[in-house]
Amino acid sequence: xxxxxxxxxxxxITTREQDYPQWYQDIIRExxxxxxAKVVKGCMVIKPHGYAVWEKIQRDLDGRFKxxxxxxxxxxxxxxxxxxxxxxxxVEGFAPELAVVTHAGGQKLEEPYVVRPTSETIIGHFFAKxxxxxxxxxxxxxxxxxxxxxxxxxxxxxxxTEFLWQEGHTAHANHAEAKEEVxxxxxxxxxxxxxxxxxxxxxxxxxxxxxFAGAVQSQCIEALMQDGKALQAGTSHDLGQNxxxxxxxxxxxxxxxxxxxxxxxxxxxxxxxxxxxxxHSDDDGLILPPRVAPIHAVIVxxxxxxEQRAAVMEAAVRIKTALQRVDIAxxxxxxxxxxxxxxxxxxxxxxxxxxxxxRKGVPMRIELGPRDLEKGQVCVKMRLGTAAGEGKEFLxxxxxxxxxRTRLRTFQDALLERARARLADQTVTLDDWEQFKxxxxxxxxxxxxxxxxxxxxxxxxxxxxxxxxxxxxxLPGQGPAAEDGTCIFSGxxxxxxxxxxxxx
RNA sequence: CGGGGUGUGGCGCAGUUUGGUAGCGCGCCUGCUUUGGGAGCAGGAAGCCGAAGGUUCGAAUCCUUUCACCCCGACCA
Numbered sequence: 344x345x346x347x348x349x350x351x352x353x354x355x356i357t358t359r360e361q362d363y364p365q366w367y368q369d370i371i372r373e374x375x376x377x378x379x380a381k382v383v384k385g386c387m388v389i390k391p392h393g394y395a396v397w398e399k400i401q402r403d404l405d406g407r408f409k410x411x412x413x414x415x416x417x418x419x420x421x422x423x424x425x426x427x428x429x430x431x432x433x434v435e436g437f438a439p440e441l442a443v444v445t446h447a448g449g450q451k452l453e454e455p456y457v458v459r460p461t462s463e464t465i466i467g468h469f470f471a472k473x474x475x476x477x478x479x480x481x482x483x484x485x486x487x488x489x490x491x492x493x494x495x496x497x498x499x500x501x502x503x504t505e506f507l508w509q510e511g512h513t514a515h516a517n518h519a520e521a522k523e524e525v526x527x528x529x530x531x532x533x534x535x536x537x538x539x540x541x542x543x544x545x546x547x548x549x550x551x552x553x554x555f556a557g558a559v560q561s562q563c564i565e566a567l568m569q570d571g572k573a574l575q576a577g578t579s580h581d582l583g584q585n586x587x588x589x590x591x592x593x594x595x596x597x598x599x600x601x602x603x604x605x606x607x608x609x610x611x612x613x614x615x616x617x618x619x620x621x622x623h624s625d626d627d628g629l630i631l632p633p634r635v636a637p638i639h640a641v642i643v644x645x646x647x648x649x650e651q652r653a654a655v656m657e658a659a660v661r662i663k664t665a666l667q668r669v670d671i672a673x674x675x676x677x678x679x680x681x682x683x684x685x686x687x688x689x690x691x692x693x694x695x696x697x698x699x700x701x702r703k704g705v706p707m708r709i710e711l712g713p714r715d716l717e718k719g720q721v722c723v724k725m726r727l728g729t730a731a732g733e734g735k736e737f738l739x740x741x742x743x744x745x746x747x748r749t750r751l752r753t754f755q756d757a758l759l760e761r762a763r764a765r766l767a768d769q770t771v772t773l774d775d776w777e778q779f780k781x782x783x784x785x786x787x788x789x790x791x792x793x794x795x796x797x798x799x800x801x802x803x804x805x806x807x808x809x810x811x812x813x814x815x816x817x818l819p820g821q822g823p824a825a826e827d828g829t830c831i832f833s834g835x836x837x838x839x840x841x842x843x844x845x846x847x
Numbered sequence: 848c849g850g851g852g853u854g855u856g857g858c859g860c861a862g863u864u865u866g867g868u869a870g871c872g873c874g875c876c877u878g879c880u881u882u883g884g885g886a887g888c889a890g891g892a893a894g895c896c897g898a899a900g901g902u903u904c905g906a907a908u909c910c911u912u913u914c915a916c917c918c919c920g921a922c923c924a
Binding site: 379381382384436437439440461490492494495496501502506508574575576577578610611612613614615643645646647690691692693694695696697698699710712713714715722735847 | 848881882883884885886915916917918919920921922923924
């Protein structure tokens with residue numbers, strides 16, 4: 344029964360209604376995803392179960408990057424301090440949050456190194472060495488790495504001092520091509536979030552004040568969390584020729600003239616795991632979509648004596664073996680996604696195991712005891728009642744095995760549908776400032792499409808008064824159709840609605 | 848950086864006001880009984896109380912210094 348596990352043994356999960364941020368922390372702890380490092384400020388330890396989720400994210404995204412022509416590379420963790428200062432806006436944006444290495448090998452360094460907060464600068468340096476001709480373009484590289492930003496306030500997965508991410512860096516011969524790349528990768532992220540994380544997103548463009556330090560334009564995907572706040576889940580930047588100029592990345596075009604390259608960069612981080620948690624999980628613990636679940640199914644054997652134990656374990660292993668041959672990847676996927684199955688034969692009461700695996704977000708549980716063996720059936724329980732199944736189901740073993748791929752894929756779809764329904768439900772169109780203020784009163788938040796006069800002043804004032812920020816200016820098809828109107832705050836003319844919400 | 852808080856077995860805490868040589872719950876180990884929604888009993892291991900200095904016959908407790916981490920605000924994936 345849902346909700347019964349709280350206030351009993353095995354760790355407490357605060358309800359979302361009581362205290363949403365505390366619930367979030369509890370889910371991470373009880374789901375065994377991560378813990379604060381404590382001994383290193385603002386950092387976290389990603390535990391095996393959490394890291395396995397990241398590995399699944401990596402595997403899928405990496406395939407998508409390669410399918411769009413990118414190759415992986417790796418650049419140094421340390422960046423000469425002077426590199427950071429070469430692009431004016433970039434320094435200004437990142438200077439306050441840099442960690443700097445001043446000593447090494449027992450000596451003071453001639454020039455300090457900064458621990459990369461992002462790698463545009465050092466990659467710019469190498470692009471300059473590698474690119475001479477239009478024939479070297481486009482240069483399409485991606486790096487899986489850790490970066491460090493000395494943030495003042497941290498939250499596990501959402502904002503930690505050190506975090507894991509992927510940063511794509513590309514150089515092109517003209518702006519149009521670079522812009523295409525920016526949008527291509529944004530769409531790659533959007534599709535990934537929906538297909539794999541079952542997390543719907545809104546695609547848009549950042550305002551001037553929210554864009555990446557050093558970019559001409561930043562595009563983003565924004566997801567809606569259960570508490571109504573927005574999570575920037577990924578970004579794709581048009582860097583124009585800014586870094587090309589700063590690092591002298593020039594190529595000879597077809598006409599023989601020297602020209603600066605047009606660059607892009609794009610990234611998603613372990614923050615996606617935070618988004619995953621706040622999109623699907625409930626008061627009983629983590630809920631993982633099958634496509635990112637490190638364990639898809641747990642088989643809990645039930646027996647009273649050694650004889651029963653032997654018979655049940657034999658059946659458990661048989662079922663596990665059959666399930667491990669099932670692949671839930673898309674038909675056109677570049678990789679196979681075979682089911683990961685665990686037989687939990689620890690000496691514990693079955694009930695204790697059920698609660699534990701529910702907290703860890705395993706999508707499907709199979710209970711197997713003497714009664715099932717007699718009837719040739721299995722007892723199946725999904726982590727959440729959906730179209731994929733509700734309550735405990737008793738199915739003939741063969742039928743269960745042959746239907747399991749559909750079952751898990753239906754479960755995945757149901758999670759996406761549920762998230763989409765919540766997004767639709769918590770998105771409003773507002774035209775009245777008083778209504779706006781009451782919508783965002785106190786800690787309240789949701790997605791609101793509002794007219795904005797396009798000025799940074801208005802944007803800043805809205806933020807100051809309500810903590811609400813402009814999440815993005817929607818790309819075509821991502822919000823209400825463009826229409827003339829008046830700014831919700833200033834009453835001045837507006838050409839279209841923008842997405843507003845409080846953000847993580 | 849401003850405000851608040853906390854450092855005591857693995858985890859969560861009590862003990863500090865009123866100094867007397869460390870305790871509780873959970874977890875862990877061993878054994879027996881259990882096992883279809885969080886097991887019971889019995890036995891056991893584990894901490895010189897964040898660090899340094901001081902007061903005292905005696906300090907987790909009082910004084911000084913210091914370090915670290917957490918939470919709340921301003922910056923950010």
